[in-house]
Amino acid sequence: MSFNALIRKLLNKPDNSRSVAKKRLQFALVYDKLEVKDDMLEDLQKDLVEVISRYFEIDRESLSLDIQRCEGSSALILNTPIVAAKHQKKNQEARAGA
């Protein structure tokens, strides 16, 4: 930390434009990359549906996957109604196989 930054911290002054710039940059870069790879989100959604379906019966149509920008970070938000749990069934299958 530079001397000036230290003084600022001690005096509880608002962020200087340098740190604002850095934060904005870090966000922009994360965002740009997600934007560039739009089909990546689609692929991810397909993979997630497949994995989740192993454990839960889900409504594939109403599943949504979004990237949300919150204060201080970006979040990947997956939203899906669960129709039924498959856990039991899987165990039974395993037992039947044994």
Add this chain to the structure above:
Amino acid sequence: MDGKVIVVTSGKGGVGKTTVTASIGAALALQGKRVAVVDMDIGLRNLDVVMGLENRIVFNVVDVVQKKCKLKQAAIKDRRIDNLFLIPASQSDDKSIIKPENMVWLCKKLRREYDFALLDCPAGIEQGFKNAIEAADEALVVCTPEVSSVRDADRVIGLLYAHSITPKLIVNRIVPKLVEKGDMLSHVDVVDVLSIDLVGLVEMDDAVVVSSNTGNPIVQQKDSKAGKAFNRIAMRLDGHPDLPVEDPMGHDSFWRKIGKKLGRKKQE
């Protein structure tokens, strides 16, 4: 042994690609290498005026690619610095006149003829950029400590990686006073965000403007901070990769001054 083709690129315009190309080219030649600087900004040539060679253009890089002349005929010899040559862009053509496969051919010729060929890339990431990076061995990415410039640099770095080139970074137009005041990104911030290897830091320097007015190489002005920085970058590119990068903030930072004072006391 074959030489190296190094593309100088940035994404964003006006950040110093042409200045970097001319200066590092001159510095490498002064270090005894045989150097060509090639203006790939077809239709908007600049490198010739920055180098003060605009009155001597006969052939250009498009002529070479179209085999209207030999590479050697298009290469203008700098009379002040031995072994420094400029291959100018054409002013009347469009960037699409050169195809990527032409670049493979051209770079092969350049490697055979020179120790270093520096390609001055146009701004943007379109055809002109694609041509310039097509057959390059290495890349220097230039950016200034501004949000828009660093963001564009990041995009270009991604495209270079996708093309199997690992770029090195030059941060240009640093104003230490602003960084110290907390009103400019420091090079540490920039490297932190881009996470690539740094090869040089260049301060904002009035001497750069003066030297581009007169067409005289900045690297020959011994008292210029930017000139010194370019000379050191050239050394790093030419066999001294571990030469430390000087911190422009180093001169007058508070802690360093204190440190120096304490250090002196200890010695006494």
